[in-house]
Amino acid sequence: MISPKKYAKAAKMIPKGFKTPNEFFNYVYNDEDMIWMGQNTNHLHDENGIMNAMMGSIRKRNYCKYPPPEGFPELKELVLEDLGLNDGRFDILITAGGTESLYLCANDILEPENNTITSDPGYLIIDNFASRFGDHVKSVPIYNQECGYKLTPDLVRENMDDNTKLVILIDPLNPLGSCYTKEELKEFADIAEDNDIYLLHDITYRDFARDHHLMANYAPEHTITIYSFSKIYGMAGMRIGGIIGIPEVINSIRSIVINDLGTNVVAQHGAIAALKTKPEWLDRIRNTTRGNQKIIKEAVDQVEGAFIPVYPSDGNMMAIDLYDAGIKPMDVANYLLDRKIFTREGSYTSKLFGHRYLRVSYSIPTEQVEYFGEEFLKAIDAIKSK
Numbered sequence: 552m553i554s555p556k557k558y559a560k561a562a563k564m565i566p567k568g569f570k571t572p573n574e575f576f577n578y579v580y581n582d583e584d585m586i587w588m589g590q591n592t593n594h595l596h597d598e599n600g601i602m603n604a605m606m607g608s609i610r611k612r613n614y615c616k617y618p619p620p621e622g623f624p625e626l627k628e629l630v631l632e633d634l635g636l637n638d639g640r641f642d643i644l645i646t647a648g649g650t651e652s653l654y655l656c657a658n659d660i661l662e663p664e665n666n667t668i669t670s671d672p673g674y675l676i677i678d679n680f681a682s683r684f685g686d687h688v689k690s691v692p693i694y695n696q697e698c699g700y701k702l703t704p705d706l707v708r709e710n711m712d713d714n715t716k717l718v719i720l721i722d723p724l725n726p727l728g729s730c731y732t733k734e735e736l737k738e739f740a741d742i743a744e745d746n747d748i749y750l751l752h753d754i755t756y757r758d759f760a761r762d763h764h765l766m767a768n769y770a771p772e773h774t775i776t777i778y779s780f781s782k783i784y785g786m787a788g789m790r791i792g793g794i795i796g797i798p799e800v801i802n803s804i805r806s807i808v809i810n811d812l813g814t815n816v817v818a819q820h821g822a823i824a825a826l827k828t829k830p831e832w833l834d835r836i837r838n839t840t841r842g843n844q845k846i847i848k849e850a851v852d853q854v855e856g857a858f859i860p861v862y863p864s865d866g867n868m869m870a871i872d873l874y875d876a877g878i879k880p881m882d883v884a885n886y887l888l889d890r891k892i893f894t895r896e897g898s899y900t901s902k903l904f905g906h907r908y909l910r911v912s913y914s915i916p917t918e919q920v921e922y923f924g925e926e927f928l929k930a931i932d933a934i935k936s937k
């Protein structure tokens with residue numbers, strides 16, 4: 552007899568009419584008219600160098616071969632260069648996405664007696680991975696104005712003990728879009744050095760932020776940086792990312808790799824092109840994404856009791872708090888799904904506050920966000936009048 556493991560898990564609520572999360576995701580994925588505001592993905596790239604590089608790779612039938620197991624050296628170098636970490640202090644492995652990087656980090660750093668500090672709201676698969684390898688996860692409530700809707704150095708100090716080994720800093724934070732200042736990162740660096748702990752700096756949404764800093768610059772020996780091609784590069788379905796640290800850490804991770812035969816070659820060719828062409832499209836995608844936030848804010852401001860906890864968001868997603876408006880996020884998500892808009896209710900990213908908010912992402916064409924604004928207001932009216 553085998554039974555499911557009891558690790559910390561996101562409460563993935565299944566929208567009405569679907570038996571399993573997989574059935575639901577398959578439904579939204581296959582509906583070509585669905586407006587994609589539920590996964591913080593980016594739908595603003597045109598047919599560009601990224602697509603051409605991937606098509607070219609397929610035409611050459613590169614996919615018949617296994618790639619070098621750690622990633623093409625050109626790609627490794629380009630990622631380090633993108634972060635300005637190419638001064639010889641850091642090493643990198645290319646992975647099948649930030650998700651694999653998160654798993655490797657938890658596996659590498661945590662011993663069975665260790666605990667991990669995360670935040671609630673946060674990206675709950677990290678809690679799951681950390682609970683597989685360590686003793687337990689302390690998920691610190693951060694959904695309040697006093698802490699700026701983020702895990703602060705003070706909160707980390709309050710929640711640490713002798714067995715704390717890993718602190719998770721998602722920056723900008725999924726789902727709220729809060730981001731760290733240089734001063735905060737310096738304080739985290741002091742905490743890490745004084746207590747000999749590791750900081751996981753998940754920078755999946757870095758390029759959407761107005762001002763972003765790298766933990767690796769302040770605590771190089773104590774930082775593991777998680778990199779993803781899913782968001783700003785618009786390559787979520789290609790499943791590619793990286794993990795960066797000092798050579799000692801990356802060498803240790805080499806002993807626990809999962810993808811021993813390397814990461815998808817087509818994705819790697821796309822990623823190389825993405826980094827090389829970044830200056831051509833970055834501003835356009837950022838500006839559209841930021842402008843789209845305003846449209847959502849205008850709609851939310853019309854609903855009494857509703858508010859956006861972090862505005863502007865430094866990510867390509869935000870939470871819309873509906874609690875004081877007397878509206879259940881799941882009811883809005885269901886209403887919008889019927890109008891072909893895919894959003895996520897809060898329970899996907901919070902155990903404590905999930906009943907309060909709906910999460911929406913907006914790296915999508917502006918006319919789709921305008922449609923969302925109209926339908927969101929109709930949803931509120933319809934739910935209220937029930």
Ligand SMILES: Cc1ncc(COP(=O)(O)O)c(C=O)c1O
Pocket residue numbers: 590591647648649650651674721725753755778779780781787790791792
């Ligand atoms: C904070 C955070 N880290 C990592 C990931 C996963 O990234 P990837 O698609 O590269 O596995 C996500 C995806 O939404 C995320 O929100």
